[in-house]
Amino acid sequence: xxxxxxxxxxxxxxxxxxxxxxxxxxxxxxxxxxxxxxxxxxxxxxxxxxxxxxxxxxxxxxxxxxxxxxxxxxxxxxxxxxxxxxxxxxxxxxxxxxxxxxxxxxxxxxxxxxxxxxxxxxxxxxxxxxxxxxxxxxxxxxxxxxxxxxxxxxxxxxxxxxxxxxxxxxxxxxxxxxxxxxxxxxxxxxxxxxxxxxxxxxxxxxxxxxxxxxxxxxxxxxxxxxxxxxxxxxxxxxxxxxxxxxxxxxxxxxxxxxxxxxxxxxxxxxxxxxxxxxxxxxxxxxxxxxxxxxxxxxxxxxxxxxx
Numbered sequence: 001x002x003x004x005x006x007x008x009x010x011x012x013x014x015x016x017x018x019x020x021x022x023x024x025x026x027x028x029x030x031x032x033x034x035x036x037x038x039x040x041x042x043x044x045x046x047x048x049x050x051x052x053x054x055x056x057x058x059x060x061x062x063x064x065x066x067x068x069x070x071x072x073x074x075x076x077x078x079x080x081x082x083x084x085x086x087x088x089x090x091x092x093x094x095x096x097x098x099x100x101x102x103x104x105x106x107x108x109x110x111x112x113x114x115x116x117x118x119x120x121x122x123x124x125x126x127x128x129x130x131x132x133x134x135x136x137x138x139x140x141x142x143x144x145x146x147x148x149x150x151x152x153x154x155x156x157x158x159x160x161x162x163x164x165x166x167x168x169x170x171x172x173x174x175x176x177x178x179x180x181x182x183x184x185x186x187x188x189x190x191x192x193x194x195x196x197x198x199x200x201x202x203x204x205x206x207x208x209x210x211x212x213x214x215x216x217x218x219x220x221x222x223x224x225x226x227x228x229x230x231x232x233x234x235x236x237x238x239x240x241x242x243x244x245x246x247x248x249x250x251x252x253x254x255x256x257x258x259x260x261x262x263x264x265x266x267x268x269x270x271x272x273x274x275x276x277x278x279x280x281x282x283x284x285x286x287x288x289x290x291x292x293x294x295x296x297x298x299x300x301x302x303x304x305x306x307x
Contacts, residue, residue, distance in 0.1 A: 018103055023084065025084070034071050040069045071100070073085070085138070088193065093119055097115065099112050116145055117207055118145070120142045121142060123139070123191045126139075131185075166263060170255040171252060171255060174253075178229055179229075187218040193212040220292075221289065233275075247271055250267075253304070278290050
């Protein structure tokens with residue numbers, strides 16, 4: 001399948017989702033077509049009050065609550081969107097304004113749900129599997145301070161809608177001192193950040209970013225190249241050589257269809273091995289696999305590095 005056909009298939013798939021993200025950055029707006037969108041509703045809790053002389057509770061609504069949005073994005077998204085996601089993994093994540101748009105097959109805007117002060121609270125990385133034929137995407141979830149459902153108008157231009165096709169088989173992992181040439185799978189994982197709501201001086205609610213949590217990694221590889229992994233496990237886990245000096249760094253790269261170009265990457269800092277186990281179903285097969293579980297203190301999302 002050639003690149004033109006892949007691109008046209010991608011456009012058809014995204015159009016069938018009937019959504020787009022408008023992200024306001026640096027006094028400009030960027031449009032990204034989406035294959036789906038969830039959340040973004042407005043609700044309120046019911047407050048019950050029992051009054052003297054009544055056998056039932058008086059009820060009223062509390063303040064509005066704004067639900068998170070969840071959207072899929074490519075690993076090589078538009079610059080403003082990619083910078084927003086990458087920055088959300090750092091020490092000073094930035095909030096963004098924008099809107100999730102509902103569009104028809106001709107890109108006429110049929111609905112607009114605007115948001116302000118949004119912070120990304122989750123970035124989901126799909127399972128990376130060398131045997132997979134599936135197209136993949138990251139899933140981001142963001143919490144807005146405010147949601148405004150607006151009247152729809154206008155039409156999108158495809159030239160505005162930056163997008164990139166990527167398959168979950170197109171990845172590479174490298175870890176210092178370990179043979180990673182036959183890693184076949186990395187399980188799905190999610191980076192999460194807590195946010196707190198604080199009242200401003202005017203009484204409005206402002207979101208304040210809290211701590212971020214980088215998850216463990218579960219990696220499957222061929223037992224035939226696992227000697228360096230077993231050596232590290234014995235030293236780090238069994239013999240207790242697990243201080244900072246014995247942790248390792250690495251990268252996960254998302255690659256183009258020809259596997260020659262790095263679209264984006266995740267830098268892995270302070271990795272430590274927790275567990276290493278053979279798959280009992282493989283027995284003594286030459287295709288035997290082992291699964292490693294690693295902790296990671298910090299991850300950094302960044303653009304691809306190409307010579």
